[in-house]
Amino acid sequence: MQTELSKQLGIPYALFGFTPFPAVAAALTRAGGFGVLGAVRYTSPDDLRRDLDWLDAHTGGRPYGLDVVMPAAKAVDGIGEAEIEAMIPARHRAFVRDTLAKHHVPELPDGEASGWRITGWMEQVARSQLDVAFDYPVKLLANALGSPPADVIARARDRGVLTAALAGSAKHARRHADAGIDIVVAQGYEAGGHTGEIATMVLVPEIAEAVAPLPVLAAGGIGSGEQIAAGLALGAQGVWLGSLWLTTTEADLHSRALTRKLLAAGSGDTVRSRALTGKPARQLRTAWTDAWDDPDGPGALPMPLQGLLVAEALSRIQRYEVQPLLGTPVGQIVGRMTSERSVQAVVDDLTRGFEKAVDRINRIAGRA
Amino acid sequence: MQTELSKQLGIPYALFGFTPFPAVAAALTRAGGFGVLGAVRYTSPDDLRRDLDWLDAHTGGRPYGLDVVMPAAKAVDGIGEAEIEAMIPARHRAFVRDTLAKHHVPELPDGEASGWRITGWMEQVARSQLDVAFDYPVKLLANALGSPPADVIARARDRGVLTAALAGSAKHARRHADAGIDIVVAQGYEAGGHTGEIATMVLVPEIAEAVAPLPVLAAGGIGSGEQIAAGLALGAQGVWLGSLWLTTTEADLHSRALTRKLLAAGSGDTVRSRALTGKPARQLRTAWTDAWDDPDGPGALPMPLQGLLVAEALSRIQRYEVQPLLGTPVGQIVGRMTSERSVQAVVDDLTRGFEKAVDRINRIAGRA
Incomplete structure (x- = not known):
């Protein structure tokens, strides 16, 4: 290849x-x-x-x-996170609180910070x-x-x-x-x-x-x-x-429940949603993306506000593995991700499959 | 092949x-x-x-x-078109009338029937x-x-x-x-x-x-x-x-304006909309699909009602080639449809292009 x-x-x-x-x-x-x-x-x-x-x-x-x-x-x-935070409407903050409460998502323990920060962006x-x-x-x-x-x-x-x-x-x-x-x-x-x-x-x-x-x-x-x-x-x-x-076995999602969700998901179980960052991003469809994509809800804020708004909520959902809300960015190929294997085993499969596909296309083209 | x-x-x-x-x-x-x-x-x-x-x-x-x-x-x-017609809400009929009026779409001439009928479905x-x-x-x-x-x-x-x-x-x-x-x-x-x-x-x-x-x-x-x-x-x-x-030159769209629209459209100029039949169908994005996809509008009816509701309107739009509303079902490949050619010329291109792609994949696979 x-x-x-x-x-x-x-x-x-x-x-x-x-x-x-x-x-x-x-x-x-x-x-x-x-x-x-x-x-x-x-x-x-x-x-x-x-x-x-x-x-x-x-x-x-x-x-x-x-x-x-x-x-x-x-x-x-050039402006700080605090000033960006101030741009987030109260209605959206309340929606985050209500959605988490509806699914009984616990608070983070004292002193444990949300993992995600806008600063990376x-x-x-x-x-x-x-x-x-x-x-x-x-x-x-x-x-x-x-x-x-x-x-x-x-x-x-x-x-x-x-x-x-x-x-x-x-x-x-x-x-x-x-x-x-x-x-x-x-x-x-x-x-x-x-x-x-x-x-x-x-x-x-x-x-x-x-x-x-x-x-x-x-x-x-x-x-x-x-x-x-x-x-x-x-x-x-x-x-x-x-x-x-x-x-893959080398990946570390910090959540067995999330890995199981990925292994079980079909190609139709993702959605292109603004729930994560404010720009359309494909991810597992969850009760969380449904809430943000609901026409009767407040809808997602533009980037970078949405990411800042939901950062702590996502940390809580992941930490407590709250099943209906637990998600991750992933493509439609998730439907073929049905077992945990090493990266080497995956690459072996990919290269073998590529050679077989080339054989096949050559047979169709009359060159085999 | x-x-x-x-x-x-x-x-x-x-x-x-x-x-x-x-x-x-x-x-x-x-x-x-x-x-x-x-x-x-x-x-x-x-x-x-x-x-x-x-x-x-x-x-x-x-x-x-x-x-x-x-x-x-x-x-x-087993029920007739008249009975199905009766299921269409007045609000939706008014929306069709208003949208056509907004774009100054003339009525069909006396005695000229709408081309499309639900019966085919x-x-x-x-x-x-x-x-x-x-x-x-x-x-x-x-x-x-x-x-x-x-x-x-x-x-x-x-x-x-x-x-x-x-x-x-x-x-x-x-x-x-x-x-x-x-x-x-x-x-x-x-x-x-x-x-x-x-x-x-x-x-x-x-x-x-x-x-x-x-x-x-x-x-x-x-x-x-x-x-x-x-x-x-x-x-x-x-x-x-x-x-x-x-x-292709053998196609007969009954509208030069529509052909020109197809030739000019890019891959991003289609939309998957329920405007046509009530089920999601990819088509050229137009002021017509925008109207039906507008969250502030009444939205499309389920199949077969939507098709019946819009049949005459589509005939009028096409007959008078009302540019902003004129559309047709077409895929994202419309972006590569940039010239009118005979079917034979298209097939020649496809088969030649296929052979070149096979050459290419064989070079990549180290088999050329």
Whole structure:
């Protein structure tokens, strides 16, 4: 499974994996793919440094990447969380309280802070993460929302670090290309997390044509070897998988109940909802997303207010594993995630399945 | 592009095309694919007979199919249109009137009837269409909504006619298989017309596994050779294309303005709306769909009431080519429909593009 891009990066398989778990990223890189660690959850540079130390020590010199979030955060940058907090309407705060009360969600113990902070979404934090990243032999810097600033792209290029950005439309992809990005991740409607409305089947060739000759990675709905073959047939130079790793043995969701929910979910059990961050993001459908998507409710606030509003609530739901409300970003491929396996076992399955799909397409084309 | 199914049908390409236009169906069959004529618009058996006579005379003995609609129509069957009309709330009638007035849509001339009738959606009509169909060497009977009744499947089987049914989920596909259907068309979210929420990338392998060893056709988002390769890599035994034919020279949309709108539309210019029939169907996004999807409006009625309610309005919009309201069912692939070409030219492009995609995947797999 070799493309120009995989050769450039020196990896055996053009198989990129986004994950918040260093152990998953390391295992994927060791298995011949390319692990990309999501940095959004790191609120302190020291925590990131600690995990990059570990990752670097466990990838045996093979390449890995880092995904930072730099949204158009200028609007909220330079003002503190307290000032942003003040923008949240009382009606929305009451709705959070009422929804938690309805499901008997306990308070956090005294002194235990909510795990999630808006700070990870702010440019100043993303920049401090970048400063850390450049101390490590990171080979790819990905950006989940928007194009990275020009100086970041230039800094990466000077150090031989490739930059990638996610796009849900050809228009966004062209904007990334104009900004000087090296790789566009074409992320379809069926993907987990922030997505647009164009499905992977339509989006990948459209973006590949729009930004040619830049390499494109296919993302969304990919969790088997045949789906990898499909993504590559669509013109991608690799595939970008996120959801599939959530049920690997190396992942640490901090909740057995959530893992069980993922293993039991079908492809129809996700929803594209603004409940999590204020922008449409695909996730498990739960009583929590239903409440925010209810036309009779107050509806989600825009980013970044929604994320700030629900941060503590999500911590409580997860800590106490409150079943009806417990969810996570995940794509429609969740329907095929039916057992817990090691990253290596998953990669073996993917590469075997890819070869079988190629056999099949060659038989159909009369070349077998 | 040969699969077990295409060999069974004796066609050079496993390329199925759904179309309401006999000229398109005939041209596709002549070009080596398999034309499937949509019968929903025929309100009289004689009209259908006339077009099947023509189709039969223009396919040179090569195989073609017919698509009838047999929804769970028992609920409204046996009662007349007048009784169904009476179920439509006055508020909804007023909303139609107001929306048309807002856009200055003229009345139909005296004596000119609305083209669309609910009757095409009723089982008694579908059955009279089937009686006609069995007088012709139709090789495939497809059913767009639900499974055909057991006696229809048995009658088809007795005559060596294959049956196919569309499915938007593995559950629906299994229901079709249990009913004794021969082929399942896995139609993804990005498709034109009635669709579910699961994207083609995820849906095709899920359904192929659910109904194996029944053959599955991939539908939704397919309009190029690379998308055909992707659909086949996902485990389909053929592809089912509908939207792509709308801008062929053989299609007759009765509106140049609509053709121009299709040629100009991007992949993001469709919406999955209940405005047309009461069930979610992907179509061009227009001021008409916006009005029905507006949370402050009355919202669409359930099938079959919505179709009956809006039939005359749609005839008026189309007759007078009222630009902001003018639409049609079409999939996200509309973004790649940028020129008018003959069906033969389209098929040539598809087969060439397929071969190139196979070359590409073989290079990636190290087999070239």
